[in-house]
Each structure stands twice: as structure tokens, then as C-alpha cells.
Amino acid sequence: PTRRNDITNEYDLSEESLGVGINGKVLTCWHRATKRKCALKIIKDSDKARREVILHKKASEGCVYIVQILDVYENMFESNRCLYIVMECMEGGELFNRIRNRRDKPYTEREAANIILMIAKAVAHLHRMDTAHRDLKPENLLFSNTSEGALLKLTDFGFAKEGNNEKLPLMTPCYTPYYVAPEILSNNKYDKACDIWSMGVIMYILLCGYPPFFSAHGGTISAGMKSKIKAGEYKFPKAEWKNVSQEAKSLIEKMLTVDPDARVTIDWILRCSWLIGTVPETPIDIRSMLDSENCEQMRIEIAAANHAQRRADADD
Ligand SMILES: O=C(Nc1cc(-c2cc3c([nH]2)[C@]2(CCCNC2)CNC3=O)ccn1)c1cccc(C(F)(F)F)c1
Numbered sequence: 001p002t003r004r005n006d007i008t009n010e011y012d013l014s015e016e017s018l019g020v021g022i023n024g025k026v027l028t029c030w031h032r033a034t035k036r037k038c039a040l041k042i043i044k045d046s047d048k049a050r051r052e053v054i055l056h057k058k059a060s061e062g063c064v065y066i067v068q069i070l071d072v073y074e075n076m077f078e079s080n081r082c083l084y085i086v087m088e089c090m091e092g093g094e095l096f097n098r099i100r101n102r103r104d105k106p107y108t109e110r111e112a113a114n115i116i117l118m119i120a121k122a123v124a125h126l127h128r129m130d131t132a133h134r135d136l137k138p139e140n141l142l143f144s145n146t147s148e149g150a151l152l153k154l155t156d157f158g159f160a161k162e163g164n165n166e167k168l169p170l171m172t173p174c175y176t177p178y179y180v181a182p183e184i185l186s187n188n189k190y191d192k193a194c195d196i197w198s199m200g201v202i203m204y205i206l207l208c209g210y211p212p213f214f215s216a217h218g219g220t221i222s223a224g225m226k227s228k229i230k231a232g233e234y235k236f237p238k239a240e241w242k243n244v245s246q247e248a249k250s251l252i253e254k255m256l257t258v259d260p261d262a263r264v265t266i267d268w269i270l271r272c273s274w275l276i277g278t279v280p281e282t283p284i285d286i287r288s289m290l291d292s293e294n295c296e297q298m299r300i301e302i303a304a305a306n307h308a309q310r311r312a313d314a315d316d
Helices: 047-061 094-099 107-129 187-207 223-229 247-254 266-270 292-315
Strands: 011-020 025-032 036-044 068-075 079-090 142-145 152-154
Touching: 025 079, 036 047, 047 068, 047 079, 047 107, 047 187, 094 107, 094 292, 107 152, 107 187, 107 247, 107 266, 187 266, 187 292, 223 292, 247 266
Parallel strands: none
Antiparallel strands: 011 025, 025 036, 036 079, 068 079, 142 152
């Protein structure tokens, strides 16, 4: 007998893996009625898992730059209760795979600006909902399809965090916040600032092919790398940066500002000249940098930098 709202009533599941996230694995599945190929993320049920689904669903409803959630089921999987998140299938794959596989026309600074603009629109939508993503990285940025006009969308809300502004009765007239701590009033601006920092790291890599902070001997996060992040110590080496516009470099400097209070906000970024103005079509060849082992090394660095930044901002 068909169980009430079992996912297999509507979808054919597959073994084809699309990767593994923080909380669970991602497979393809097919919506039987419409023959539509979808992505399915299976996560073990928990409060954290439910928060991920609620935040992702809320965010995806109002923004085309966030991967859309189509359905959510809670079903049993190998005797564990799991959440099945059905999403639109992003057939263009991850951000860097697409740039690396670029063959026909050169990838340019203007294209990098278009990519950053789409990321900024997703982040702006989240920050306006007083939500921070907190795990912005190239693996969580996927193209909707393989066409030139494909949209870049954000996914994986496993670290996302909502502010507190609606939870506290701060705005009721009779309430006098004698006892409320400053961080409660700041509605998680440090988490949002952490997203801006990650955008700065992604923009830097898009324009030269390697990360701004890295550990000398190519290991995972090292003490040296952590101190460079905390000191905001990075350079624009001439070889790769001599043809990049000054506007791009000054935007990176504002995003990679160590003091989260001094770091630019997403609203400032959406109005900056590099994103609004006409960006030069200077060719940028980062494919060599994105080859496999460098790429693996870079994924490690970004994840480590995100992690370090989350902790650093939280310490402030
Ligand atoms: O990843 C693809 N489509 C896709 C993928 C996702 C997806 C969601 C999540 C992830 N991917 C990751 C996988 C591991 C890396 N981080 C992101 C972990 N967390 C998630 O929440 C969502 C929607 N469509 C893809 C890529 C190339 C071809 C195709 C296909 F051929 F199927 F069209 C699909």
C-alpha cells in the first residue's frame, strides 16, 4: 500500500551522486508526473536539519539566485528518520568546474563581475531576511544550466543562521531594554560580515585563480595561514594582477577588511562602481590555477578560511 506522503509516490530515486554536503548526500531523482530531473538531498532528521530546510525554503521562495526547493518529505531511510529535500537540478554544475572547463571564448574580468553580482544578489536577499549563510564557497555556487545566460545560485544552508530581531520583544513600546546585551541588538551583523569576507575570497580567486590566504607548505589550515587571515595579510602579485582594474582590487580590499565593523555591507557592494559600471573585458586565464590538485588545495583553504572567519567573527 502506498504510504501517505512517501517521496517514492511522486519521484523515482537514483543512485547518481551529485556530491556530499555538510549534513547529507545529494542524488538525482525524477519527478514522475513531469519527467523533470531534480536534485535530492537526504539529511538525518534533527533540529539542525529542520532549521536548514526552513531557512533554505524561506530564502528560495523570494530569490532566483538561491537554489529552489520543490518538495520536502520526512521518510525513513535505513531505519533513520530523514528529511528528503527535492530541489531544482542545477545542470551547469559548480562555479569553478565551469570556468576550468571553459574552452571557446576567454573568461574576462567583466564575466567575473557578472558572477560576483549574482552572488551579491543572493547574499543581499539573505541579509535582508536577517539571515547569514556562513558557508559561502565555490562548491555551494551552482549554475542553473550549461548555457551562457545560466544563473549562478547559492545552495547548502547547513550553516545558515537567522538573526534574533523577530524573537525578542524589543520593539514593543512598553519594553525598556535595561538588561539586553549589545550583541543581541546588533542582529547577528558579525555572521553577515562573515559572508562578505567569503565573497572577498571568492572574488580574489575569480580574478587570479588562487586564494589570498594559503598555508606555505600546501597543507590544510596552518598557524601561519590563520595569522595571515587574522592580520588580513595578502597581496596582489604583479604577474596575475597587473591587468586587473583598480576598482576590482579596491572592492576586494573592502571585503577583506579584518575588522567586521569596518567591512563593507552587501548593500554597499551592490552600489559599488565595479558592479554597476562597465567592467573591462580583460581576458583572465585562471584555468591553469584551477587544475585538479591546485583546486583541491584551494577548496581546503577556502573551507578553512570560512571556518576560521566564523570563529574569528564570533570571538569579537
Ligand atoms: O550538482 C549538480 N546539481 C545540483 C546540486 C545541488 C546541490 C545541493 C547541495 C550540493 N549540491 C552540495 C554538493 C557537494 C558540494 N557542495 C554542494 C552539497 N550541499 C548541498 O546542499 C542542488 C541542485 N543541483 C549537477 C552538476 C552537474 C550536472 C548535473 C546534472 F547532470 F545532473 F544535471 C547536476
